[in-house]
Amino acid sequence: MKFKNTHKDHQITDESIYQSRRKLLKAGLIGTAGMLSSPNFALTLPKSEPNSKFVIDELTREQDATTYNNFYEFSLSKSGPSEKAGGLKTDPWSVEVGGLCEKQGTFDLEKLINQFQLEERIYRMRCVEAWSMVIPWNGFKLSDLIKYCKPLNSAKYLYFETLYDPKQMPGQNGRSIPWPYREGLRMDEAMNDLTLMAVGMYGKNLPNQNGAPLRLVTPWKYGFKGIKSIVKIQFMDKQPINSWQAIAPNEYGFYANVNPQVDHPRWSQATERRITGGFSLFNSRIDTQMFNGYGDYVADMYNGMDLRKNF
Ligand SMILES: Nc1nc2c(c(=O)[nH]1)N[C@H]1C(S)=C(S)[C@@H](COP(=O)(O)O)O[C@H]1N2
Ligand SMILES: [Mo]
Secondary structure (H helix, E strand, O other), X not given: OOOOOOOOOOOOOOOOHHHHHHHHHHOOOEOOOOOEOOXXXXXOOOOOOOOOOOOOOOOOOXXXXXXXXXXXXXXXXXXHHXXXXXXXXXXXXXXXXXXXXXXXXXXXXXXXXXXXXXXXXXXXXXXXXXXXXXXXEEEEEHHHHHHHHOEOOOOOEEEEEEOOOOOOOHHXXXXXXXXXXXXXXXXXXXXXXXXXXXXXXXXXXXXXXHOOOOEEEOOOEEHHHOXXXXXXXXXXXXXXXXXXXXXXXXXXXXXXXXXXXXXXOOEOOOEEEEOOOOOOOOOEXXXXXXXHHOHHHHHHHHOOOOOOOOO
């Protein structure tokens, strides 16, 4: 399957960000401050004051974003997924939609995504392990898929599952996680304009190690919410339990909102190591922003909630 990039006039396909920046410069799509500011993006990066002199909202190098991964189905190491996920068969791929919605069924992914408008969006991403990246995703809005499925009024949450196939995913022979990998969102979070179903990154199809052919992207939440290689979506009336919650409920909650004021029990969440590329994977430590800097778009959803309890 090959997704059709709807923004043919702006494709970040170069192996090196320096090359693509040069191209963008040439095309007049890059601001003088060095921030990416293309009118083609449906959503520009929310403005934020640099919170350290080292902050640069520069794209992470594709090379780093595709070789420094978390994907326990293949490996527990960061480099393992890129070495071991290559054989995963992602075409054809189907997604089973069920639960509290009218349009239940098993849908062929290629046919499914043809229903929706694909966009390119540059998002800051932050892992609970306190490293972060800036990634250009290609995908469609989860809200479009939800509307397509016609949820019942009783549907309050969305539940997702990754493929379970130990033959293709050798990590599933181990017990690191109760398989299959699971994730959930409250319906308003799922409907939020930021929430993306990614089918590509850097203008290309998603590499397997990044969750091909379909993965969730919620940039105001820790990376573990970004469930990969999704085969099942269910509309539910009760809050589902995600995989990390199931393993360690005191360390990983349902909401997983990026929150510098609420530390992980074993380490601080106040700062993060921004992986951009260039000299090393450890190139700058910056202050973590509330909701990863996306508060203007998402803070309202959590009004009146105790975010220490709902972490
Ligand atoms: N199925 C599945 N999805 C997953 C994971 C995983 O192990 N299995 N790891 C999560 C974690 S902890 C992170 S930080 C992100 C990493 O995404 P990336 O490798 O594309 O950066 O994927 C998330 N989605
Ligand atoms: Mo993570």
